[in-house]
Amino acid sequence: MIELAAVSKTYRSRHGEAVRAVEDVTLDVKEKEFVSLVGPSGCGKSTLLKLVSGLTPVTRGAIRIRGQEVREPFPDVGFVFQSAVLLPWRTVVDNVLFSIEMLGGSRHEHRDRAQALIELAGLAGFERKYPWELSGGMQQRVAICRALVHDPSILLMDEPFGALDGAPRPAGARARRRAATAAHGRHGVHAGLQGAERRGPEPHLHAGEPCAPQLRTGSAPCWCRRACCSACSCSGS
């Protein structure tokens, strides 16, 4: 479904020197597959996601989605950025429905779906709150709902659980699992989990089994490492 053929990306820095952010990555992600990108900070995880989403053009190689080459952003994707980037003048519900508005859909028809996602993310009762009334982790969960509300078939998440913060541990774990459930069963590329920095120096790609079965049992931060990265020595914390 998502094919990367020898993809490279070279940024040109302000002083004109070349920054090779991603080099020669080949990857094939199938329908319903859940893939994690693991690697130290600055190894090109965010860049690779931007390439797949079509936000940034590749320097060399090609990215195809369902056989179609990616040249510009396409709406069938949900993107969760490294920070929540919510709109401060919109309530939680309106932030979630932002995707619908920008895609020209009907807010009214998607209200129920938005509400269901908000509840799934453990944000019931916060629908009318503003982003600055939420903790960083709650904001990130709103961003995940926003990326899912238009029912994309691909979900790209850039360290989505990096900001899941200060909530007491059991509540936090539950929230993470809920947020993850929203993503489950989707075919996606999902970059950088917590603790990912412990990996080796190269961008570390690993395609594995769908994670859905583990979702219901394991606790969220380690399920993906256990399920997808069992081949590598990620210790599920």
Add this chain to the structure above:
Amino acid sequence: MLVPTGVLLGVLVLWELIWRVFSVPQFVVPLPSGILVETWQWRGYLLWHGWVTLYETLGGFALSIAVGTPLAVMIVYSPTLRRAVYPLLVVTQSVPKVAIAPVLLLLLGAGQTSKIVVAFLVAFFPIVVDTATGLAATPPELLDLSRSYRASAFKTFMKVRFPMALPFFFSGLKVAVTLSVIGAVVGEFVGSDQGLGYVIVSATSYWKSNLAFAAMLLLAVMAIGLFALVELAERLVCPWFAFSRERADEGVRL
């Protein structure tokens, strides 16, 4: 609010006391009590001239919003225009408005139009600079988000960039509204037979410093009132900004 009011009252009482002890002549600098009495006696006259100045101020202010905001948008969206227009703007700003005012009066006559234009010339620059800064400060991730929906530039502007720039726009308005008052009065100083600027010039030339101070008092009240109105509008239009700022303030106090 309480502390500045107290300080102001203290200064006024001290002023009154010193003047009475050293019997400073009233036509040089009048007594606070004398100014208040004078303001009350001339209230109809002062209000009428105040109305003239207010009209010129608001005219200049409205014109500076109408011209400054689109100019800011153009500067941010077109690098060519930015290179062409920005240096010109800076040059117009570096010419003292007091120096332009007589020329404008020659061009536009001694009526209210020339004062409105002077007020506009003083006020529009901060609106352009602040709005442009705000529009350019949109977080890149937010622009990426907007791009991921393939939203048009217009939609991105309306739904993301402009709302995001509103706090900057309003800080430009706050500076602009006080500058508009100054612009209108400068225009009146140069040549006019009405407005509070005219009242100050004519009262001082007849040694009626009580009346001049009364006009200044009214000008200050007008400037503070307009500033407060813009602040109120800011709270109504972008409450999220005021609230999050208050929360930040509380954090500082704690």
